[in-house]
Amino acid sequence: MPLVTLSDVLQPALKRGHAVAGLVTLGWEDMRAYVAAAEAENVPVILQAGPSCRDHTPLPVLGKMFRYLAEGSSVPVVAHLDHGYTADECREALESGFTSLMFDGSRLPLQQNIDETAAIAEMAHAAGISCEGEIGFVGYADGESSAGTDPDEAAQFARDTKVDAMAISVGNVHLQENKEGGLDEPRIRAIEALTPVPLVIHGGSGVPMAQRQHLARTSKICKYNIGTELRMAFGQALRAAVNSDPSRFDRVQILKDTHDPLVAATRTVLQGFKGDDPC
Incomplete structure (x- = not known):
């Protein structure tokens, strides 16, 4: 079936009480495994091209x-373009066939973030695609600290930018390798009480599975970005494939051995976001 927009999958999720996984891609091997897993679970999937992916592969190639x-x-x-930082980058993604643009102005002052995100949303909507914005900076494990989202600022951001989805900072961090943290549910409830916009959790790998499942069903969180835990699964599968036969040198044969383990790990992730009728 053809590509769909972010709104096409998040609005049904909002109404039916489930979430959709935004899966961070790095190359052909993981993106095809993610689609295979989504087909096996009969759920939609969001393929995401983040900054490190774009550094490795040009946007026009990723779009194809x-x-x-x-x-x-x-x-x-x-x-989905994940963490687009400039209007030019977002425009290139649009021209490359992407159906969703995420502009990250979370490090900017509030009004500047609103103004720049609104311009990207207007460009996206004029082309018939979706836009995600971020209010409240989501930090990094062993790196920059997060700045939690203020509920009143979130309401203003959603209203003035007209984004289709809003990423929030509620205890989540990027690149977390364990699930020992947890999201600030009172802050989530305060934000969702003030806006009808579907909410997004970046750094979803660090969120305990039980909390992912609970909030996917009971809150306006409709999208979880998952990267680190699936990169770890791919890395483990690749290491096992390389070590299984030290004489092998054909990377295509080696990479084929990562497919089934990555599909299995992805299916486990997707199962945690299901509702009664996810598609």
Whole structure:
């Protein structure tokens, strides 16, 4: 089926009480495994091209890869730019066939973040695609600290930018390798009481599975970004494939051995966000 927009999958999730996984891609091997897992679970999937992915593979190439996978898929697929930092980068993604743009102005002063995000949202909507924005900086494990989202500022941001989804900072961090943390549920409830916009959790790998499941069903959190735990699964599978036969040197044969383990790990992630009727 053809690519769909972020709104196409998040609005049903909001109404039916489930969430959709935004899966961070780094290359062909993981993105095709993610689509295979989504098909096996019969759920939509959001393929995300973040900064490190774009440093490795140009946006026009990524757009063609996402579109190829979507056209052969039995489930809805979103081609999503993750953490676009400039208008030019967002425009290039749009021109490359992406169906969703995430502009990250979370480090900017509030009004500047609103103004710049609103401009990206207007550009996206004029092209018939979706826009995600971020209010409240989400930090990094062993790196920059987070700045929690203020509920009143979130309401203003959602209203003035007209984004289709809003990423918030509520105890989540990027690149966390364990699930010992947890989200600030009172802050989430305060934010969702003030806005109807679907909410997004970046750094979803660090959120305990039980809390992911609970909030996917009971809150306006409709999208969790998952990267680190699946990168870890891929790395473990790749290491096992390399070590299984030290004489092998054909990378295609080696990489094929990562497919099934990554599909299995991805299916486990996707199962945690299901509702009664996810598609």
